[in-house]
Amino acid sequence: MTKKLELTLACGDYEIVRPLKEGLVRPDGIELNILTGADSATRHWRFLRNEEYDIAECSASSYIAARARDLPFRALPVFLHRRFRHGFIFVNTSKNITKPSDLIGKRIGVKFYLVSAILWLRGILENEYGVPHKSIEWFAELDEDVAFTPPPGLKLTRLPDDKSVEKMLADGELDAVLHPDIIDPIINKDPRVGRLFPDYKSEEERYYAKTGIFPIMHVLGIKKALVEQHPWIVPNLYQAFEESKNLAMKRMRNPRLVPLAWYQEAWEEQERLLGPDPWEYGLGERNAHNFNTLVGYSHQQGLIDRMIPLDELFLPVSQGRKRGKFRT
Numbered sequence: 001m002t003k004k005l006e007l008t009l010a011c012g013d014y015e016i017v018r019p020l021k022e023g024l025v026r027p028d029g030i031e032l033n034i035l036t037g038a039d040s041a042t043r044h045w046r047f048l049r050n051e052e053y054d055i056a057e058c059s060a061s062s063y064i065a066a067r068a069r070d071l072p073f074r075a076l077p078v079f080l081h082r083r084f085r086h087g088f089i090f091v092n093t094s095k096n097i098t099k100p101s102d103l104i105g106k107r108i109g110v111k112f113y114l115v116s117a118i119l120w121l122r123g124i125l126e127n128e129y130g131v132p133h134k135s136i137e138w139f140a141e142l143d144e145d146v147a148f149t150p151p152p153g154l155k156l157t158r159l160p161d162d163k164s165v166e167k168m169l170a171d172g173e174l175d176a177v178l179h180p181d182i183i184d185p186i187i188n189k190d191p192r193v194g195r196l197f198p199d200y201k202s203e204e205e206r207y208y209a210k211t212g213i214f215p216i217m218h219v220l221g222i223k224k225a226l227v228e229q230h231p232w233i234v235p236n237l238y239q240a241f242e243e244s245k246n247l248a249m250k251r252m253r254n255p256r257l258v259p260l261a262w263y264q265e266a267w268e269e270q271e272r273l274l275g276p277d278p279w280e281y282g283l284g285e286r287n288a289h290n291f292n293t294l295v296g297y298s299h300q301q302g303l304i305d306r307m308i309p310l311d312e313l314f315l316p317v318s319q320g321r322k323r324g325k326f327r328t
Helices: 015-021 040-048 060-068 116-129 165-171 200-211 224-229 233-252 263-274 285-300
Strands: 005-010 030-035 055-059 073-076 089-092 107-110 137-140 155-158 176-178 193-195 218-223
Touching (some): 040 055, 200 263, 218 233
Parallel strands (some): 005 055, 137 155
Antiparallel strands (some): 089 176, 089 193
16 A cells, blocks of 8 residues: 655645545645644744644745744745735724824834734835834734844834733724734724724725735745655645645635625625636746735845845746646
């Protein structure tokens, strides 16, 4: 009996990985033990700090910082999580913050400083709205996935364990919070907290129309030693993730699967605005522009000391021109 290489993969419990998780798709020569129980922040820490998994979905911004420090990780251009971020700028409603420039000079909280959502938002605020990241006093709740020393001129305070940026925002200790998730005061409809962009979807549509960017949040990280020992696993994993996504998208076209009244309309709107495959993998022109923008923000904000080219950040997944499709 052929023995497969047993590897542990940690990732989110997404529809696009369901076929892998359920065994409908199996990477050639690999037996995956798939773990989906950890939240993103915990998974990224356990991979980048402790090297607990062979393969893991991890923060794109933290991975860029890890590569700049030559930590023992590589990545495949598999992007399991993307999200527009204009709707994740939350403000205290008593502070008269109604437009991006009102954030200049303010006290802003973040869950942690390096996380992709916050790097995207700092970059967007600076480059699209003229809000310099160094004009803000930052307060971070958690330590980072990758250790880093704040660059000169950055005002960053690490909060004690008994402080929460969400509560500090509601109580008025912070003027605003940038967060990767919808915060509890918004969920609970706390009148003390609102969004900087109440009509954030329209703002995100304008951003996409201008830039063509549907922001990449996460990459598929893999241990460097594993790639060096078994280089063949890279294209095999990539093909399996592509197949899993394709099967998932075919399944999700059935509006009966989702308990939303206007699901079909939402699906058609996404295709109209973002194209037929906004979740595409690989380093085609759109994804290259997308990720190079994030690398540029990292460099602009002093998190890395040079612009790292994409061929240093991502492993090659090509199996040769016009090759890679299975034929009998």
